[in-house]
């Protein structure tokens with residue numbers, strides 16, 4: 001009887017929620033149609049007319065397109081929650097806000113202040129709420145409801161009859177892994193909510209063990225900040241720096257689904273435009289490259305490119321040429337000379353400007369050319385008026401021999417060439433390293449000229465770019481011109497805004513920015529990603545423990561306002577050049593101005609696996625407490641000897657286990673030491689994509705931030721031995737599992753894994 005009563009309560013609740021949710025999708029369709037119609041109408045009006053008309057059309061079209069993209073991204077799980085308060089008021093919470101024809105809110109955007117109680121109410125501190133309800137939808141159908149009742153006595157009778165309970169969080173956690181980060185906007189927990197809604201200003205560190213939802217919190221924070229501080233952040237954009245490109249893909253789908261499209265996702269290896277570094281240095285090399293002393297080395301390398309000849313400068317210029325057999329041949333030359341002291345003065349003067357190398361070069365070149373011109377006039381016994389000097393100097397610059405001589409002293413140089421030559425030329429490296437590096441450290445840095453860029457090179461390139469300045473001399477003038485144009489456009493846009501009614505949140509600078517590009521409309525994210533010197537409004541660094549001191553310099557340059565979210569776990573630091581403490585990395589920039597939040601609950605790894613991980617954690621970070629798991633009851637983690645184990649069969653059986661007897665949706669991650677990655681990957685030729693194939697074969701580094709239903713750790717001893725941070729690596733590998741863990745050991749199981757029960761496959 002009781003069951004039947006609760007069944008009918010569930011059915012009634014489902015019916016009523018379905019009718020509300022159907023109404024919401026109806027509103028969504030109307031909003032989309034409106035945006036589509038807007039675009040169609042603008043296109044129909046054609047591409048001609050006055051300049052004002054064209055701008056108006058482009059702005060309006062861009063706004064419609066943006067709205068359409070936003071509305072399309074929220075189709076899945078449009079509405080996921082409802083709160084009822086003691087006054088009898090009900091709010092529905094969703095991915096975007098929607099209003100009905102009377103402009104009454106029918107769906108509250110999850111980022112709006114009104115939605116906050118949905119995330120922060122707890123049984124001990126429910127605020128004014130009497131109930132929180134989670135709605136589960138598939139496509140447009142409501143398929144499940146979970147209620148948390150905070151105050152049964154104050155609930156309306158009708159609502160009391162239709163209570164439906166099951167912990168929404170645990171239901172979410174039971175879902176299989178898909179290779180893309182799941183959406184958890186419906187089940188954000190209170191401690192995560194504090195992180196998400198923390199103020200924009202200053203640096204926030206989010207420290208938490210594996211699976212505590214740091215990435216989840218950081219991404220929702222990006223969406224929240226963009227919503228709450230729209231004016232600032234839409235113009236400047238938000239940069240999210242992750243550990244690798246796979247990770248960026250893993251999380252890339254979450255942001256648009258949260259209603260945001262203004263974010264640049266990249267890794268340290270992608271921060272220098274034009275370079276996509278993925279290769280990693282050996283740990284010892286990474287340590288040297290990541291050391292802050294490298295800033296001084298790069299600076300010395302730039303100074304080394306500002307030379308004067310040992311004695312006087314002598315340059316031969318052709319005086320007489322003739323054409324023989326169609327080729328111009330020099331018949332007579334003249335040697336011009338500039339004395340050593342004048343060269344030194346030219347260099348000092350150029351350096352004294354405190355401009356970047358490629359810009360100060362003009363001063364040096366100009367000084368030496370004038371000295372050469374004076375010498376030429378003297379040798380030809382020609383009077384040289386001051387007014388002629390400039391002309392004579394320019395004429396000398398036409399001679400190849402003069403240009404070569406000046407290039408050899410103070411070349412115009414790109415960051416790429418500077419760093420490549422610094423790291424591949426023993427002599428240059430010795431000179432630049434000076435007292436900063438030991439002989440052993442220099443030897444570690446030295447590599448062949450054609451070596452590919454590594455992630456550790458990118459901060460050096462950035463450092464060099466900062467000191468060298470624009471390679472393209474015309475760029476400075478062009479930028480000044482562009483700046484003037486921007487101001488003009490802004491003025492113009494302000495006028496447009498007063499006469500068109502496109503979007504009240506749009507401001508003139510933003511509007512001008514959107515129309516400035518010569519190509520079609522591009523987003524802030526597009527422009528920011530192309531510009532090395534772009535100053536972002538906010539920067540989020542995930543797996544931030546991996547960044548070296550040099551990498552932090554690179555990141556900090558992109559956020560002069562020092563508005564940052566730093567997310568990571570010191571106990572998971574795998575890079576030998578990474579952080580040992582947050583203070584060590586952040587104090588040089590925001591000493592005494594960074595705040596820390598800790599996340600303590602592990603939503604990923606079941607308690608049984610976490611016990612094994614905790615032993616590893618104790619060995620690498622004795623003071624650290626492992627996070628507490630919310631999941632229990634996974635299969636017992638096990639260890640199998642490599643001898644007699646067929647890895648393919650093992651992985652197949654794991655796929656079957658997680659697929660409930662057949663190979664279905666679940667995913668297996670095989671994590672190997674770096675040195676064995678190729679050999680193991682060759683066993684799984686079908687595992688082509690680490691996110692989309694059912695099986696992914698990864699190094700520990702490649703697995704950072706990702707998760708799998710089942711994890712197979714190959715050769716734990718090899719992982720422990722591969723770097724000074726081998727223990728941390730093993731901790732990371734083990735904690736990638738959401739349900740099952742198998743460790744395949746070589747000769748013997750490492751002592752730190754003693755808790756695992758050896759079993760045969």
Ligand SMILES: Nc1ncnc2c1ncn2[C@@H]1O[C@H](COP(=O)(O)OP(=O)(O)OP(=O)(O)O)[C@@H](O)[C@H]1O
Pocket residue numbers: 169172173181182183184187188189192208209210211212213214215216217569603604704705706707735
């Ligand atoms: N509030 C939540 N509701 C539902 N699932 C959650 C919640 N918070 C986190 N999760 C899930 O827990 C898993 C781990 O989250 P996430 O990857 O953000 O953790 P992390 O702290 O970044 O981990 P790591 O440091 O190990 O990379 C993900 O599957 C995420 O969807």
